[in-house]
Amino acid sequence: MDHAYLILVIFAMGAVTFALRALPFLSAQWLRRSPVIQHLGRFLPLAIMALLLVHSASNAAREHATGPWPELLAIAVTCLLQWRSRNPLLSIVVGTAIYVALRNWN
Secondary structure (H helix, E strand, C coil): CCHHHHHHHHHHHHHHHHHHHHHHHHCHHHHHHCHHHHHHHHHHHHHHHHHHHHHHHHHHHHHCCCCCHHHHHHHHHHHHHHHHHCCHHHHHHHHHHHHHHHHHCC
């Protein structure tokens, strides 16, 4: 294969990747003023986290003999800690520790 063609393709892929990474920073002022983007910024993080939780718990029910109980317990403890303490780091660390302990406890 021609070396010039390979270099051109690699350069094009790099340019596209750079443009996609730079686009949010270049359009930041427009994004801050857009009511649609502001609404999505308030709504999507919670929706994405809920979808991730449902996906992981449902996959665990199919993959493990114990079912989704370790995931559901870890999710419940994480939610309770976040609700009571409002400390995301504490909630994530304790929830992850409970999940790992329950999954590895025979």
